[in-house]
Amino acid sequence: MWVASVITASLPLLASAFPFPNPPGYGGGEPFFFKGHDLSSLKILEDGGAVYVDTERGNVTRPAEDILGDGGMNTVRLRLWVYPKAPYDGGYYESYGLNYTIPLAKRFHDKGYKIYLDYHFSDYWADPSKQATPEEWPTTLHPLASTLRDYVSSSLLDFHNAGVDLALVSLGNEIRHGMLWPLGEVDVDIQPASARVANFTNLAMLWAAARNGVRDAVACGIQKPQVMIHIDDGWNLTLQETWFSSLTATGQVKTSDWDIFGFSFYPFYGTAATLANLKTSLTALVYKYNKPLHVVETDWPDICNGPSAPELSEQSIPSPSPAKSSGSTTSSTSSRAYRGVLVGV
Structure with missing residues (x-):
């Protein structure tokens, strides 16, 4: 099954597994396995x-979501920005705010797909290299935390009032270096441990405020x-063990405050990014925290050559057909590999 190349190259895979009883609302029987795509664009x-x-x-x-649904997709991830505006790099991303994202979520929700909302807590892309605080938000810690809590609560109610029940919410996107910089920025490599935990204190306060926003909406x-x-x-x-232990050591975030681990896994960001290492990491976290795991972002280069091409970690996942710019066959092959890791955890 194929989707036109104009979209498949922009669809990170969402693959996840529950090696645990289903959460409320998912029924009994076999654990629910989330399979999906980011269809924000x-x-x-x-x-x-x-x-x-x-x-x-x-x-x-046909609609893209119908084609993907026939292929097994049951979940759609949608990003949410606070006050999106024309970006500094000239991109086309003056979108992804509530007015754009809620109708799109409603479209997919009404077709039976579970909705995973990805809060960026920024006016633009948030990732390990940038986590800019929205321009209109406070620049001191306690007012910022209060604004964040209110924003999460009110936005969740906006989805609810539009008839969209969200299955998953990520409070921040790839927050290894924190979120809402500079106040919420962290460095996981700080030594000694006591200094690192102190460094995580602002992030913990902000993340706890967002979590309280979810409680308020509930x-x-x-x-x-x-x-x-x-x-x-x-x-x-x-990284995972140090990061999560530092967050909880602040005393402001408890392990019971989050339900699910979400991880990115990009095999072309280093030769250590192997499926074997992924399985080792996720298995250790399952035993330590007893929580479900999700690989929420991944990709595989369909064509990777030339002097600037990265050294790949998993040469054993080739495209099953001649290289195509869509990347769809490669994505299908790699998704089966990731599912094998997750089911085996």
Whole structure:
């Protein structure tokens, strides 16, 4: 099954497993396995004239989510920015605010897909290299925490009032170096441990405020979503253990405050980013924390050559057909490999 190349290259895989009883609302029986894509940009692409062809149905044009659903997708991830505006790098991303994201979530929710909301807590992309505080938010710690709590609560209620029950919410996106910089920035490599924990104190206060925003919204009647902490380099056990132990050592965030681990895994960011190391890391975290795990971002380069090409960690996941710019066959192959890791944890 294929989706037009205009979209597949922009769809990070969401693969996750629950080696635990299902959370409330998921019924009994086998644990629910989330399988999905980030479709945040779908409407932007459609508005630009993109169409999607289903080769399994005689090349008929269909909505992208219907094609992906036939292939097993059951979850859609959507990013949320605070006050998105034309970015400094000239991109087209003047979007992803509530007015854009809620109707898109409603579209997918009404078709039966579970919705995973990815809070960036920024006006633009948030990732390990940038976590800018929204321009209109306070620049001192306690007012910022209060604003964050109110924002999470009110935005969750906005989704609820639109008829969208969120299955998963990530409070921050890839927050290894913290969020809401500079106040919430952290350095996981600081020594000694006491100094590192002190460095995590602001982040812990801010993350706890966001978590309290979820509690406030639940108290107002929304269905409780599963709360995630998402950081990158899921294959790096030392990073994961140090980061989460530092966060909880502040005393402001308890392990019971989050329901799910979310990790990024990009095999082209270093030769140590192997499936074997990923499994080792996730297995250790399962035994330590007894929580579900998700690989919420991954990708695999369909064409990776030339002098600037990175050295890949998993040469054993080739594209099953000649290289195509869509990356869709490669994504399918790698997703099976990741699922094998997660089910085996």
